[in-house]
Amino acid sequence: ILEARSLTRQYRMTGEIVEAVRGVTLSVMPGEFVALMGPSGSGKSTLLQLLGGLDQPTSGEVLLEGESIGRLSDSDATRLRRERTGFVFQSFNLVPLMNVVENVGLPFTIAGQDPRSADLSARIREAIALVELTGKERHKPDQLSAGEQQRVAVARAIVTRPALLFADEPTGNLDFRTGTGILDALWRTCVERGQTIVLVTHDAKAAAYADRVLVVGDGEVQDEIVLGRR
Amino acid sequence: ILEARSLTRQYRMTGEIVEAVRGVTLSVMPGEFVALMGPSGSGKSTLLQLLGGLDQPTSGEVLLEGESIGRLSDSDATRLRRERTGFVFQSFNLVPLMNVVENVGLPFTIAGQDPRSADLSARIREAIALVELTGKERHKPDQLSAGEQQRVAVARAIVTRPALLFADEPTGNLDFRTGTGILDALWRTCVERGQTIVLVTHDAKAAAYADRVLVVGDGEVQDEIVLGRR
Ligand SMILES: Nc1ncnc2c1ncn2[C@@H]1O[C@H](COP(=O)(O)OP(=O)(O)OP(=O)(O)O)[C@@H](O)[C@H]1O
Ligand SMILES: Nc1ncnc2c1ncn2[C@@H]1O[C@H](COP(=O)(O)OP(=O)(O)OP(=O)(O)O)[C@@H](O)[C@H]1O
Ligand SMILES: [Mg+2]
Ligand SMILES: [Mg+2]
Secondary structure, eight states, rough: EEEEEEEEEEEEEEEEEEEEEEEEEEEEEOOEEEEEOOEEEEEESHHHHTTTTSSOOOEEEEETEEEEEGGSSSHHHHHHHHHHHHEEOOOOOOOSHHHHHHHTHHHHTTTTTTTTTTTHHHHHHHHHHHOOTTTOTTTTTSSSSSHHHHHHHHHHHHHOOOSSEESSSSSTSOHHHHHHHHHHHHHHHHHOOOOOOEEEEOHHHHHHTSEEEEEEEETTTEEEOOOOOO | OOOEEEEEEEEEETTTTEEEEEEEEEEEEOOOEEEOOOTSSSSSSHHHHHTTTTTTSSEEEEEETTEEGGGGGGGHHHHHHHEEEEEEEOOOOOOTTTTHHHTTHHHHHOOOOOOOOOOHHHHHHHHHHHHHOOOTOOOGGGOOOHHHHHHHHHHHHHHHHSSSSEEESSTTSSSSHHHHHHHHHHHHHHHHHOOOOEEEOOOOOTTTSSSSEEEEEETTEEEEEEEOOO
C-alpha cells in the first residue's frame, strides 16, 4: 500500500546542506502496523512527511497505493492524500480559532461536507470519546493542556477512518494510561478494519504494538525488528 | 526555597469554570529534586507555572526564597524570576527568528548582558554541548527537529545556572539515550551545585531521578512517594 524508493531529502542552509534522509527504501503492506524508532534528529519526521506526501523528496519516489505521488498533479496528490490518509503531527498543527469539535471535524469541512450533519457529528463525537476528551468539546487549543492538544490531533487524523494512518509521536505528552488507551484504539482499527499504520515513536512500549520496527539513524533505516505480533 | 499554600487556579470559559488547580500546598527544600507526575490534563503545567511565578493563582500564595511573589511589584517579581529561576516549557517557546545560540543566550540578552562576550559565549557553548546540539548552532527553530527544539529550551533554561529549575516534560520528544543524557546532566547540577529542580514528567524513568515524586490528579496532589535517592 505504501512504497519508498531511494528517498533522499536535503535541506539547504546558507553554507551547508543537511541530509535529513539519505536513501531510504521500504514498503508497507495493507493492514500492517509499522513503527519507526531512532534518536532525536535522525530524520524520522522528515521521512514520515515524505511517506505521507506532505513533502517532496530531493530524489527518489513514494508510491501510495501504487501511484507515484511525485508525478501526480498538485490537486490529484492532495485529493489522494485527503481521501486515503490521516496524519498526526508531532507539533499537533491545530487551528487556533477553532474549538475541539471544529478541529476534529476539519477533514470533513475541507472535503466540502457538513460536520454538523447527524452521521458526521456522531463520528466526531466518537473520535473525541476515543481520545478521552469528552467534555472538552468547546475548548480552543490554548485552553487545553499539551496532552489534550495532542489527542485532538489524533482524533482529527482518525475521524475519516483513513486507509493509511501516519502518526508522529502521538503519545509523547501523555501519561502511561491515557497513551495506552490511544494505542489500544489504534491497534484495534488496524486489526478490525485493516487500517495501515506507520507510527514514529520514542517509546518502546508504543513500538511494541507494531508488527515490525524500523530503526532509523542518520537519515537511513539501519535495522529492522520483526515482532511477529500476528 | 519554594513554598505553595492552598493554591487554586480557575480558568473562566463562557458558561463554565475549569478548576485546573484545586488547593495545592507543598514545599521544596534547597537542592531538592522533586518530580510531578499525573494524567494528562490533571493540572501539572498550570501548577508548575504558578510555582515559577509565570501565572497568578486564583487564590493562595507562592513563596520563592521566602518572598510571596504575588505581593511583589511586577518588576520585582520579574527580576526575582529572571535571576533565580529557569523554566523549560512543555511547548518550548523558542524565538522563531533567532538561531540556537541566540535562543540559548536570550536570558543574558534580557538581563542586559552581551552573550557574545568571552565568558558568556563559553557558557552558551557549554549548555549547547550538554544537550548534544553542538553543530546546530546556526539553525533556527523551524530548521530543527522537535526533540532538538526541546533541547534548545532546556539549554536556555540552564545557561544562567539558576538556583531553581522548573522543567515541564523536558524529554517527551527525546529517545531514551538522549533523554537520559539530559536527565543525568540535570541531576549532576543538582548534586554538584545544589540546584533545586522541579520536574513535570510522564516518564517514570525520568521521575526516578527525583528525591520524591508528587502524584497529581484532578488539580490536587494526591500522593507522595519518597525515593530516598540520597
Ligand atoms: N485557558 C484555559 N481555559 C480553560 N481550561 C484550561 C485552560 N488551560 C488549561 N485548561 C484546562 O486545565 C486543565 C489542566 O491543564 P494543564 O495544562 O495544567 O494539564 P497537564 O497536567 O499539564 O496536562 P498534560 O500532561 O497533558 O500536559 C486541563 O484539563 C485543561 O483542559
Ligand atoms: N528546515 C530545515 N533546515 C535544515 N535542517 C533541518 C530542517 N528541518 C529539519 N532539519 C534537520 O533534519 C534532521 C532531521 O529532522 P527530523 O525532524 O526528521 O528528525 P526526527 O528524527 O523527527 O527528530 P525528533 O525525534 O527530535 O523529532 C535534524 O537533524 C534537523 O536538524
Ligand atoms: Mg520528529
Ligand atoms: Mg502539561
